[in-house]
Amino acid sequence: MFDDDGHAPPDGGRSSGPWIAGSIVALLTGWFLAFVTVLSTAMPYDQWPDDGRLVLLVIAFVIGAGVPFVGILVLRRDRPGEPEDGSPGLVACVLAFGLGALTLGPLLLVQGAAIAGAAVERAQPPTDVESSRTVSQAQDELRVLGDRVVASMGRDSTAPPAEVETDSCGLDNHSPGTMVRYWWRLSDAGTPVPSASSTPAIDDAGEPALRLLRAEGYHLEQRFSTGGGRLYDEDSWVGAATIDGGGTSVLLESQCLVDPDASSAD
Template sequence: MVVGNGGSMVDDVAWSPPRRRNGIWWIVASGLLLPAGWIAWLLVALAGYNGAGNSTHTLSGQTGGSIVVTVVCAGVPLTGLVLLLVQRRRDRSVTLVGPIGCAVFVVLAAVTLGYPTTRVAQSWAAEEEQRAQPPTATETSRTPAQAERDLAAVGERAVRAMGGDPETGDVVQFPRGCSLSNLERGTEYTWRWSFPADADADDEPQTEADRKADLLPQDQAEARLAPVREVFLDAGLRDADPLGWDIRVVGDDWLAEGNAGVTRTSGDVMIETTCLAGGPGDEYEDDE
């Protein structure tokens, strides 16, 4: 005991400053969560990609998953920011270190996760708007039966224009799934004639010398293919880069592409439609 001024007695207790709280655990949690969020966001973006033609990835699923990741990664530091500021109003021992650190992580999450998530959501909205559109007039211009019939008619005219006979060659006609302009499933149709019919079954491939000997002189090839080109042009197609064919044409209507080639001993004609509504993939009911 000591006697103080005025004769009063006080306990001799050492003074210590008040304990400061800086919200370090909110900062640590936010710092650990953000990198994990980046990884989770990438996993969501890649989810469903199982290889060509076998993907279950959808923009709707990616958008939903990305929003969840972004909300969590931005929400945790935002919660810490709000709680620490409220505590600081009641208790000045709470420093600004925690709120400032949390605010930094909120901004980082918004920039690194919020912005790309917004872009994904915009893409999803655009896709949904595209899906809401009806098929175009071109895509509904022919039923499956009409497409197959008209395609074969153009192909046979091209073969005869080349000087061939559709009955003596190998004719193959098949459908193939595709996406319409509104992303619904449609069908492309292909018609192909080749002569001789057993050319692909030859077990002995031609040598380079044989292939060169089988080529027609350019003027003769052009003379034989000129009528074929006229058939294609009359069908609404236009000349394009041959890409290895003697003739290659493309179109913007129901016919998408046509090709033709000729040698001394062989001929080949192939023609394809654009993606048309209905067909095998859509259980299309033919009205004919």
């Protein structure tokens, strides 16, 4: 197609308007998809797998930088030998491509590196602590230890009965594992009424339990203002312990242990 003077239009017969609009829309779309991907990492319950984020970032990059790049190729083909600043459409595509590549490219590289790092971690074997006990062994040993702790405070772990339960968790190599929990709580009906002659005082009733656990290798991390405290043993499978100052509750939680039957934690 030629104008009234018999010359071809500046873009060789192809309007650059659609490429300008298309590049802007593609760049904004790519940024939106990247924003959604980044926002997903800040959610309190992250259910989006890393490879899902990578796929979305690839799509964002292909749209945000790929469409303007195609526009550059098409417009340059239609204007052979012309300077790059001679067409508004070509300039718009170059700017959109530069912005897309510089903003979306690093995000894509970071996510790819994160997936590669996670793959390396998953290839590592479980730690010695994680494989030091089976779940069944941990249940038996934690019940024995928990019953001793309850007895040290002058309580009866059978009235009410203590509970030993399991929960899903993640090993250091991101494989699913299982943790064991011992839980005993004195019912309200069984809570003694403190008196002036009570020994020890109700607020100090957890102290014998703290001494017993420290003798077992636990380290006192926090002492509660009402008595009792929280302990932890990072070098052993037994994990953490929380003792109520009034001697009314005991919570023992193992570290995450290897479990062939474990499923991924929700």
